[in-house]
Amino acid sequence: MTLDLSVYSELLLALLPELVLTGWSLVLLTFVAWRHKTERDLRIAGWLTLAGLASTAVAVYWLWWNQTGIEGLAIMVAADDFRWVADWVFLGAAALTVLISFFYLARERLLVPEYYVLLLFATLGAMIMAAGTDLMVVFLGLELLSVAVYVLAGLDRRRARSAEAALKYFLLGAFASGFLLYGIALVYGATATTNFTLIGTQVGISGPSPMLLIGLALLIVGFGFKVAAVPFHMWAPDVYDGAPTPVTAFMATTVKAAAFAALFRLLITAFSSVAAWHDIVWWLAVVTMVGGNLFALGQRSFKRMLAYSSVAHAGYLLVAVTAGGSEGTGAFLVYAVAYTLMSLGAFAVLSAKGRSGESDVLIDDFAGLGSKRPWLAFAMSVCMLSLLGFPGTAGFIGKWYILIAATNADQNVLATILVLTSVVSAGYYLPVIMAMYMKPEPIEAAHVDVVFDRWARLAVTTVVVALLLFGVWPNRLFQLARTAGASIQPTNTTTT
Amino acid sequence: MLLSPALAISAVLFTLGVAGVLLRRNAIVIFMCIELMLNAVNLTFVALAQRLGMGGQIFVFFVMAVAAAEAGVGLAIILAVFRHKQSVSLQNMNLLRD
Amino acid sequence: MILTFFWIFGVIAMLGGLLCITRRNPVASALWLVVTLFALAAMFVLLDAQFIAALQVLVYAGAIMVLFLFVIMLLNLGRPGPSDLKGPAGLAIAAVLGGLLLFQLRVLGQAPPPDAIQLPAGTVAEMQVRQGMVGAVANPLFEAYLIPFEIASLLLLAAIVGAVVLAKRKL
């Protein structure tokens, strides 16, 4: 199915998933305005959210199934496999977040059904970012996502930490938006357009000017902030720490993946002929991997450790960005799937363990979990090993793919740094396993309050099964990633 | 004709915004400095729009929308923080740290 | 002539910005920012963006800054805080980093966009004459930029919901 975006009906079709999700969020908003008192309301809102996510996924799948493409220039939005796969990642992450939110909101007495509305808006923003082929769309998608997540981070405003997290995230986020925006302005100034393809064409013709390069640099800064790349990462540990754990999980996965998705599309379609960004991203990747891993090593708080670990993983993904091309994009998608799963799994288990924001859960607090809650400990172990990139888990496959992409792009040094920093990461992932299995619980009742409802259990089970399944049998995932990766192409500058 | 001065002024304003963020501790004032940065960008857009077409002006329109949205959310957050700390000074935002 | 005016407003804007970031009193800062915004609005007019200039005055200076001032007053911050400004070290850092940034951005003033993509001078002004001041902005907004426009609406909705969530009395 090929769509002509200048025709309204076909434009609507191209935006079907976003429209479905918008519709659902409005329905949900209406419901919330009407019923927002009890836990039951909250649960219903959650189910509505899940339904919304599911129907959106169906819409995505429908477009995908019909091999939707765009005729001519992709104005504002694209319709390609990359978008569909990315959408699924966001939707899946959001759905898993919802599953672990049920018991969490109830336990923390966060009877705010608007939470789900904001979650849907954030997901919508992420989808818009992945779809956007115009800096304007991407910017607005980013802001939609950000505004929703600012609020989500500060949702538990009874806790000072949550509010503080929201403030830090907001201030720094807005600050970074300023840079992103300036970058957009400069790119616009250098190319007279904000459309990716047209930028690519224009850059191909006129070559890089200082204005364009500064604009590009500032764009990378803006995205670097969102993905928490060093040195723009410093908000991440604090904000992850302070935000409610399911929100943290969402931030670490969807927000990051969305920013990466947009970055990929932008760099490949618009800036493939500009060599400068390779160098920038190369350094960014190195610093992020090294920094994230080293900083995580110094952590005793589990949640902060995961925060730094997510910084490190952003570094790995930046390697995929550096590698570029369809291999890099494919690697990104596979890794994004794996990372989303394992990161969500880890945060989910943490949310079961913790109380009031889980900021006080130290790695050693998991001591003895292995004998008291073997399945939970097992799930956590699988997540940790996957984060470590251990064979048999999806994390390994993802890392392998990134390495292949990097090596294929002759980035052997980068690949080597990646694996060396992975070794460092063993220094903080393993202690978690060590604590769970090799240390006795400090007191008999150390783990009695670890609660999990069946939906969270379902989420974690899904995560674990998927991690192991993709770890052993990744063929299907690869197919998706490869076709999706091939679907964004550098702009052909010779024809125009 | 006006483009170069506009870009220069906008760069100065942007830098002033950044410097303000670096210089201040009051969350609200920092937010205002960020608004200053956005306005500097707006100036760039408008100046460019004069030469490159309406796209720049449209963008300024959206920037204003974004600024409004951020202002709403941001000030709400600042209020929420103030409730806890009776202060909006970032110096006191030290619960979350390594 | 235009250029002179432009520079006058530019200097005002820059001075306003400088004072905004250096005044101890938040209210003073806010008011200096308003000065800058007005100066910018004036520059927008000079840059053939009268509609945007109007919006600037209405939305920015009018609505957003009032909101700021409102919050400052609400929180009773209308006098210089003891620690609003950082000490000499902070000033030095800000000056150095700002200076460096400006130094790096200096090329922007010297390197205009390539001529190939520039419209002939006066095209925008002429279009505004043809379509009307509002129409020149509104037409593309509802055609080419429809999607961003709708997204902006969602953004505002999300912001409203968020502000409500954060501000409502009880959770």
Place this chain on the structure above:
Amino acid sequence: MTDTAVDLIWLAPALALLGFVLNGTLAFARPNAKTIVSGIGAGVLLASFVVAIVVFRAFAGLHPEEAIVFRYWSWIPVGTLQVDFALQVDQLSLIMLLVVTGVGSLIHLFSIGYMKKDPGYARYFAYLNLFVFFMLVLVLGASFPVMFVGWEGVGLCSYLLIGFWFTEKTNADAGRKAFIMNRIGDFGFMVAMFMIFRDTGSLDFETVFVHAPTALVPAGGAVTAITLFLFLGCTGKSAQIPLYTWLPDAMAGPTPVSALIHAATMVTAGVYLVARCNVLFAMAPVSSAMVAGVGALTALFAASIALKQWDIKRVLAYSTISQLGYMFLGVGTGAMAAGIFHLTTHAFFKALLFLGSGSVIYAMHHVYHATHSHEDAQDMRNMGGLARYMPWTTALMWVATLAIAGVPPLSGFFSKDEILAAAFARGTANPVWFLFWLFGLAAALLTAFYMTRLMLYTFHGPNRTGEKEREHLHEAPWIMTGPLVVLGALSLAGGVINLPELVSGNAWLHHWLEPVTRAGAALLPETHLSHTAEWVLVAVAVVIAALGIVGAWRLLKPEALATARQAPEERGFARILRNKWYVDEIYDALIVRPLVWLSTEVLWKRVDQRAIDSAAVNGAARGARALGWANRWLQTGQVGVYVAIFVVGVLLIIWRAVG
């Protein structure tokens, strides 16, 4: 297959192995079944001896000019390296076979009495049988590796038997020392094997010796290196300078063990090896001179130490070292037959001396046991005048003493004389041998002296055991004295096997060994001594021996001797001799301590723990963690810091972008 009794050769080691297995089992199952154990232990040896005689007769009947090799199974077959588990019967190995099984049988019998009361009786016989097995493998092995099996195996048994009474630390130490020093020698043996294989492509004796003259350059570096490394092996096993220090300590083992392993058989393996490789040594004159020189020096050096030892067994131990030196002088000179001859006669009289001293020690132990005294049962200063109580032992010991001192016509006279004559003769071709000969002569003087000293202090003069103890002194039982008598007879008449032509003998051993030594001898320079010269040499030797005996008799005063407890410290040179030239101390200070210090302080604590582990490995981990912790200085929660770093990042990125 020869279809004669020679084919039974495998029985000899197999019987000994069987004895080991049975006694080993009994040691665990029935440690107190002493009758069965002694029956098996001595029985298998006697049976082996019978086999040896049968094989010897059958072999002699065949008059073969070459060795008969029995290949049993392919042991290490890799490419060109084809090591079969094969035994080789030839003139040389048969002589060794007879000596080992013959003397071995006697010592086994002696042990039945000597070890009667020991709780480790079965274990003792198991070890002894195992020793004989390995010794037979050593002498019968048809290739270097098979010989090496025996070579190390006897070292193992020596280790086990020296440390037999392992609850005494000194005994266990002595065993370990013996093994490690032997290993140093084995290192030489192994390197020699590698070189032999490299140069000749084989390790079978036959092939090597046939190929050696063509594959190796005579007097070349390769053959010299090979033989020197082989000789290093010999110095370990046969206790020559510089690796001799283990042997005196080895006296910590039961005395029959000293007799069998550390006098009669194992320590002569080195001599056997040189004789076996006579072709190689003949091709390497430098090595031969080295062998002879080290032998001569050792003979003199060890004899000098023996002069001032008080422990009866230690005197004998140094005597053994000294006599082994003679043997090496012989084989180094190229007089293979003379060396083997001395090996044989030495086996007789030294076994006799050890067993005799064993009788004495047995008696002394008995005495001290009866009176609950804690005196040293082996110190000669505690003995004296034992002739009255132990007439048989005394008489037989005198026979052995005269034999070792080289008094004609006892066995030792002929063998020693032959070696010295050969050295002198070689001296006519190469004057350095005159020096060796002089050394040998001096050693002979000292030998006569210290042996007479031993006899004098032990058996003559006043008795110093003490009043109470004296009444318990008596002769050992017959099972112990019996073997002494047989050995006495052999010491007395052992010379007949190789009576020189000078005294109209037929030099039987010399001719018998000819098929083995011929190849080597052909490569040596022709030397000849006139009859007159030979007679003069004989006369010199006799005079020297007489001088030593008489000198000792006249100079030493057993009457003036104080018991071990009261004896004053020696002074001056005597003290140096008493302390064995301080060689142990020197080794300890120069090698052992530095090595242990190096290992502990440098390698382990500094290199391993500090440099590699602490600094590099943990240092890297700690460094990484420290960097992580250092992040705390930035991650202060202060947004201002974050923004500043953010802006720095922006600056850097713009800088990289614009260039």
Place this chain on the structure above:
Amino acid sequence: MTYQRLVITALLVWPILASLIVMLVPSRIARQVALTASLIEFAISVPLWWAFVPSNGMQFMVSRNWITAWGVRYMVGLDGISLFLVLLTTFLMPLSVLGSWSYITKHEKAFYALLLVLTTGMIGVFVALDLFLFYVMWEVMLIPMYFIIGVWGGENRLYAAIKFFIYTFFGSLLMLVAIIVLYLHTGRVTGVYSFSYTHLLTQISTLGPAAWWLFAAFFLAFAIKVPLFPFHTWLPDAHVEAPTAGSVILAGILLKMGTYGFLRFALPFFPDVALNQVMQFAIVGLALIGIIYGGLVAMVQPDFKKLIAYSSVAHLGFVVLGIWALTLQSVQGALLVMINHGISTGALFFLAGMIYERRHSRLIAAYGGIARVVPFFAAILTLVSLSSIALPGTNGFVGEFLVLLGSFQTYPVITALATTGVIVAAAYLLTALQRVIYNPLTDPENEKLPDLSARELAVLIPLLVCIIWLGVYPKPFLRRMEPAARQLIEQVRPGATQGQPPFTTAEAPEAAGTRGGRQ
């Protein structure tokens, strides 16, 4: 033929299945089930001994698509090199289970299940013919071992476990990059992207200078595993802290994965680098240092298990020396030393564990004079020690002799120096032996030590049988490994085995005493 087709897969799958079974049965019968399972595993592997045809090269091959996008295949097979390592693994596993019988007192199910998973990992490493599969297996075995050390280990177990893990992980990840580079290089040249061992071998000559880096990465991974000085410091800690079965497997099999890697990958992939003069001497020099250094440091260890650990460094030094010497004798010797070390050091660790169970001390100084109290223990310890110091007649000798003899042809001086290792070996092991079982019995606690039980004897006797068997009649082993060793050497240094007659034509009389030599 069914056996040929299924055996390796069965060997890989059965332990996993069995570990699930172990997890499901009640705790008290876990060890019985595990023993049965490991015996079944052994039974599956035993017919390999006969089914293996030495001259057929790689056999029992299975090849199935796995990850099609990258051309990853499930490709496994055995040749004369891996055969014995697989058999050693399956042979040691039941013994390890039996040896852990009373040592492991908590979480038995998990322990035995992990042991079984470990089996799969180890066998997988030895049979993998696809580098992806190899890498996966190489890593997979880390986790069970990590748990075995970390959960059931001694006092300092956490440190040891994480050190073991990170050390190995460090090396293997660099290898991972090298594997990928090799894969892409081969793919670019041939157009066929595959991780297949044989496929990757085809383009090694076109690697150019990159070969150096790739070799370095492979080398590091394997050198850490071996462990070669100076990458060895994880070993003493891991060995000392691991429970008996852990130490046994660690020493017996895991270390062999490193030397196996050298043989299978590092050398054939990068012959030019490996045989570069400087590189060659650097590596052989490290092996030499390992031999001497390991021995000397072992000599002064107060802890018995640490002593054995350092002795492993020395032994594996011989293996590396033998491998790099690349003569038929030395390579076969190295293979034998690998087997021997598994048996002897395995037995030593079993013995150390048994005495530890009685007395709860690993310090040599805690013992002394116990030969009289525990004669069986003393006798077996003596025999095993002798095997470890390569006394002729035991397995240790044949291997070391071949290594040294063969290496001498290539590196005379270094080999001669390495031969001094036999002296050092005697020094450290006999000293320890003396201080444990000889000397005066001073500590009254040692007076009542019970001697070895029937179960413990059942663990040790199979090992003793192997010690003697391999020492006296190693031919069946040599015969089976010869063609593979020859092929490997030819691959790395063509023509190196010329003049070495192949096994089948070698004059090798079989039956004892039936054939004499010429007269």
